Amino acid sequence: xxxxxxxxxxxxxxxxxxxxxxxxxxxxxxxxxxxxxxxxxxxxxxxxxxxxxxxxxxxxxxxxxxxxxxxxxxxxxxxxxxxxxxxxxxxxxxxxxxxxxxxxxxxxxxxxxxxxxxxxxxxxxxxxxxxxxxxxxxxxxxxxxxxxxxxxxxxxxxxxxxxxxxxxxxxxxxxxxxxxxxxxxxxxxxxxxx
Amino acid sequence: xxxxxxxxxxxxxxxxxxxxxxxxxxxxxxxxxxxxxxxxxxxxxxxxxxxxxxxxxxxxxxxxxxxxxxxxxxxxxxxxxxxxxxxxxxxxxxxxxxxxxxxxxxxxxxxxxxxxxxxxxxxxxxxxxxxxxxxxxxxxxxxxxxxxxxxxxxxxxxxxxxxxxxxxxxxxxxxxxxxxxxxxxxxxxxxxxxxxxxxxxxxxxxxxxx
Numbered sequence: 001x002x003x004x005x006x007x008x009x010x011x012x013x014x015x016x017x018x019x020x021x022x023x024x025x026x027x028x029x030x031x032x033x034x035x036x037x038x039x040x041x042x043x044x045x046x047x048x049x050x051x052x053x054x055x056x057x058x059x060x061x062x063x064x065x066x067x068x069x070x071x072x073x074x075x076x077x078x079x080x081x082x083x084x085x086x087x088x089x090x091x092x093x094x095x096x097x098x099x100x101x102x103x104x105x106x107x108x109x110x111x112x113x114x115x116x117x118x119x120x121x122x123x124x125x126x127x128x129x130x131x132x133x134x135x136x137x138x139x140x141x142x143x144x145x146x147x148x149x150x151x152x153x154x155x156x157x158x159x160x161x162x163x164x165x166x167x168x169x170x171x172x173x174x175x176x177x178x179x180x181x182x183x184x185x186x187x188x189x190x191x192x193x194x
Numbered sequence: 195x196x197x198x199x200x201x202x203x204x205x206x207x208x209x210x211x212x213x214x215x216x217x218x219x220x221x222x223x224x225x226x227x228x229x230x231x232x233x234x235x236x237x238x239x240x241x242x243x244x245x246x247x248x249x250x251x252x253x254x255x256x257x258x259x260x261x262x263x264x265x266x267x268x269x270x271x272x273x274x275x276x277x278x279x280x281x282x283x284x285x286x287x288x289x290x291x292x293x294x295x296x297x298x299x300x301x302x303x304x305x306x307x308x309x310x311x312x313x314x315x316x317x318x319x320x321x322x323x324x325x326x327x328x329x330x331x332x333x334x335x336x337x338x339x340x341x342x343x344x345x346x347x348x349x350x351x352x353x354x355x356x357x358x359x360x361x362x363x364x365x366x367x368x369x370x371x372x373x374x375x376x377x378x379x380x381x382x383x384x385x386x387x388x389x390x391x392x393x394x395x396x397x398x399x400x401x402x403x404x
Contacts, residue, residue, distance in 0.1 A: 020375050022229040026308055029224075072283075072302055073276045080269060109272075110306040112225045119299045164390050168221055172383030179376040 004133040007126075011137030014186055018145040019179040023113035027104050028146055029171055037100045038150035041108075042143025044086055044101075046136070048108055049117055051082045053135035056118040057128045064122070075118040076109075083109045113142050148178060203328045210332030216309045217340035217382075218389050223309035226300055227341060228378035234357045237345025239293045241338035243282045243301055248310050248337075249330045250278040252318040256326035259319045271314040272305065279304045309337065348372045348381055 017023045024045070031041050055078040064071055087105050091098045098105065108114065117138050121131045152174050161170050216222045226244070230236045251274050255262075262270050283301050286294045294301065304310065313333055318326040349355060352372030354362045371377050 022225050025224040072280055072305055076272055076276055076305055110308055112303045112306045115303060115306050116299050119302050169383050169386040172379050176376045176379030179379055
């Protein structure tokens with residue numbers, strides 16, 4: 001149990017997928033303009049991550065030992081079909097959200113955080129439960145970073161940013177400061193005695 | 195439109211290096227850019243691997259462009275790209291195991307580099323092989339140059355060395371922050387700012403003239 005909690009906290013805060021490993025930066029900068037949209041994209045990503053983690057566990061158990069060279073291709077196909085499924089579900093349940101997410105919904109496929117999750121889970125030999133904890137932590141970490149970024153950007157819109165900095169440059173600096181703040185969590189490692 | 199003249203090939207080749215540089219201008223493929231540019235060696239390995247995958251898949255997609263049905267084109271591109279990445283991954287593992295270990299999953303993550311998929315969708319699938327090849331080489335070179343700029347600056351400032359060779363002697367206090375994750379964001383922010391300034395400078399004399 002302790003082990004699972006540790007994996008969760010480590011991937012949520014200490015080794016945050018977005019701010020420590022630089023994963024999923026495209027949606028991180030692309031969808032963080034509005035808080036509500038950012039929150040929902042975060043939730044959709046967590047869902048895709050959980051399904052991917054389960055599928056990756058199954059693939060690792062039965063298929064990949066026989067054909068290791070299919071690792072990348074099989075993972076990406078699983079991710080692409082899950083995203084397709086999520087896309088159809090959201091379109092049916094909430095057309096408004098579907099329009100708000102726009103191109104970033106199918107682009108969850110190319111969110112590197114998800115492929116990274118599947119690959120890392122494989123290389124660290126995680127079981128099904130450990131993989132789930134990792135997916136929840138990683139996805140939660142991505143959603144957390146996205147929501148934080150969106151909140152800051154909504155505030156930044158109201159303040160007087162120099163014209164030359166507007167757009168991507170100021171977002172980079174905001175992300176840098178956020179990442180700096182998250183480095184504070186690195187202390188958790190030593191104090192938890194791990 | 196798609197006539198293959200030498201001038202056209204040259205234009206496609208050079209546009210990726212500066213005018214439409216994938217990182218500095220289009221801000222694509224940022225995840226590997228920031229994650230691996232904490233040293234020059236990593237930047238080179240990543241740049242070469244991405245270059246290989248981009249050129250290989252652009253050529254193949256361009257050759258197959260009339261055979262791929264529109265509905266499944268994205269999946270087809272991804273599978274083609276994944277095949278080339280698997281090749282690059284195994285090659286790097288065999289040739290430079292130390293670097294491969296340091297880059298970890300990021301070589302495999304070239305599959306989901308939006309720069310590569312973007313070039314297939316926007317260019318290779320609509321143009322003949324020679325143009326697609328020129329475009330891919332230009333974009334790949336632009337990507338490598340950008341990685342080298344970022345990797346070089348971050349290693350020089352953050353570790354006081356270049357390619358592992360110490361530059362400033364023992365008295366230099368390295369800016370450790372530059373090789374850590376926040377340094378990546380700050381550095382790219384600074385470079386984008388520099389580009390914005392350059393662009394504004396270029397525009398101003400023209401406005402005065404007009």
